[in-house]
Amino acid sequence: MHRSDYAEKQLRIMQQIDEDHTLTQLASAWLNLAVGGSKIQESYLIFQDLSEKYPMTGLILNGKAVCCIHMGNSDEAETLLLEALNKPAEAFTSRSYACKRASSAENSFERAVQSVA
Template sequence: MAAGGPDPLFGLRNSFYLGAYQAAINNSDIPSLSTDDAVERDSIVYRSYIALGSYQLVINEIDSSAATPLQAVKLLALYLSNPNNKEMTISSLQEWLGDPAIGNNPILRLVAGIIFMHEQDYNEALKHTNAGGTMDLHALNVQIFLKMHRSDYAEKQLRIMQQIDEDHTLTQLANAWLNLAVGGSKIQEAYLIFQDFSEKYQMTSLILNGKAVCCMHMGTFDEAESLLLEALNKDAKDPETLANLVVCSLHLGKPSSRYLRYNFNLFIYFSVVINLFSGSLHN
């Protein structure tokens, strides 16, 4: 991509960031990409499949000759696909991170951050993400610091993102996550960010859940329930939607058992911070 020229992957990235994973997959046939852009395109597509739970497809399609970013994405799929894979994938990850030839690859560092965040080893995650280098890494840093209840450090990361590109989708999302964590009058600001997304882009479960969590914080549980039921229509098995519906139903005095019918560990999704990267973070 020429300096200052149009970004051929803008739409694809945006779909992924906002949770429109199938749209990202469907619209990934982009002509005349450079080799680097083609690898990034493929990494976004495979991360979208991971977000949709299609781990085995990613594992099957990425072979040992693939570029480092794709190998890293495959490692994420292996990690998420089976609890029995965790020790092996973390061992491979540590080996790759220690390799001077590939250890600083931004997608590899991003996957490391996601995996160690899943492990709740936030200090180890930050060892690989804190240097930043991409908007994805800065956004993941915001998430990690919020998980650590360090909104002060999260705010510093957000300021870096705003200096790079204030209008970037990830900057706006990070701003909304921080506002939700801070609470109070900042909740309305977070709601307006998600509202702006809903007016500009395809409505997704991520956007609907974002608006709904804001509504719950503001005490408008009827509106939150309506948004969450709309999200449920898009994906009846989305654990974040189901978890938020449980909370919403409890506040409205309605039965919540219907939302617990799937075999999910829903309690881990009660956080008000919306997770983006691992499928978010299934993605």
């Protein structure tokens, strides 16, 4: 936790695999937020790009709002947060279901690795 040096190392690995992948872009945006300074604008642009490619989610809205807060744009941040609060519940439950499936797949992979070892 709070190891931006380690996160940056992992991000470089992700970028070598697929720089344009959505998870790589999200990791880049989060790392830029952690680093701060001029990187905040880069994070905002990544979240903006994701909001144009995909349906608006609470994750994207909150990311953009945090960027706005860091950049001193509290009016836009408030608008984004209110929009995030007004998202229907199914926008969050579908992501929760996807996370549960990913966790289940990870557990299955771990069991398979242990059985081979």
